Amino acid sequence: MRTFPAAALLLSALACASASALAQTPPDAQGFIRAAPDQIQWKDAGLGVKNVVLYGDPSKPGMYVVRNTFPPGIMSTPHYHSQDRFVVVIKGTWHTGTDDNWDPASTKGMGPGSYMIHPKGAIHFDGAKDEEVIVQITGMGPVETVSSYPQGPRFGPPHKMK
Numbered sequence: 001m002r003t004f005p006a007a008a009l010l011l012s013a014l015a016c017a018s019a020s021a022l023a024q025t026p027p028d029a030q031g032f033i034r035a036a037p038d039q040i041q042w043k044d045a046g047l048g049v050k051n052v053v054l055y056g057d058p059s060k061p062g063m064y065v066v067r068n069t070f071p072p073g074i075m076s077t078p079h080y081h082s083q084d085r086f087v088v089v090i091k092g093t094w095h096t097g098t099d100d101n102w103d104p105a106s107t108k109g110m111g112p113g114s115y116m117i118h119p120k121g122a123i124h125f126d127g128a129k130d131e132e133v134i135v136q137i138t139g140m141g142p143v144e145t146v147s148s149y150p151q152g153p154r155f156g157p158p159h160k161m162k
Contacts (some may be wrong), residue, residue, distance in 0.1 A: 040067075047074050047155045049127075058141045069134045070094075075127025075158045078102055078148035085118040085139040092133035096126040100148040103160040104129060123148055124156065 024036050035054070042050040056064030067090070078100035087094075089159035095107035096116060100123045107126070110116065118124055127133065147154070149161070 007091045020137050023037065040073060045155065046153075047071070049076075049155045050059070054136075056141065058143050059141065061156050062141055064139060064141050064143075066137045067134060068137065069120075069132060070128040070155075071132055072128050072130055073157050074155055075102070075104065076125050076155055076160070077152055078123050078125045079145050079154075080121050080123045080148075081118060081139075082120060082144040082146070084120050085137050085143070087116045087118060087138075088136050089114045090134040090136055092128060092131045094126060094135055095129050096124060098122065098124050100125075101160060101162045102149075102158045103162075104158040105160075127155070127158070 025033055025039055026142070027033050040052055042052050045051050045068075047100075050069045052067050054065040054067060056062050058066065069091075075095065075097075089110050089112050091112060093109040093111050094114070095104065095109050097103065097107045099106065102125055105117075109126045109129075152155075
């Protein structure tokens, strides 16, 4: 397994660019921030995948909360993270694989309300098969994402690699 600094830098840049996604929604007098769905400004990550940082900054120390949306037929390529990540499915059936083969047939579907932990250093891939999927991820930064196939794209239509 090799590290892929360019992908990690791209992911960090996307996270930083998204870090102010709720900046237009200032805290109230008590510090509460409320954001309706139409106030959330998604950022394009390519191939229809979108993300938004709702809280914190994954590239800096501290807690962060991000959301990712995957269009039908698109998954992340196999990768791992430098920190544990905690994922809740918000919409659709999220398909998760826990190896580096990128074979959609080996995934397990998880519906809305489902929860999964991505342990630090554990290779996985995930995304959508037949419908749009939205997941919310919480973790502690800084976090790095390392691709199992650094020569390939970060997202795409999955196919068996091995």
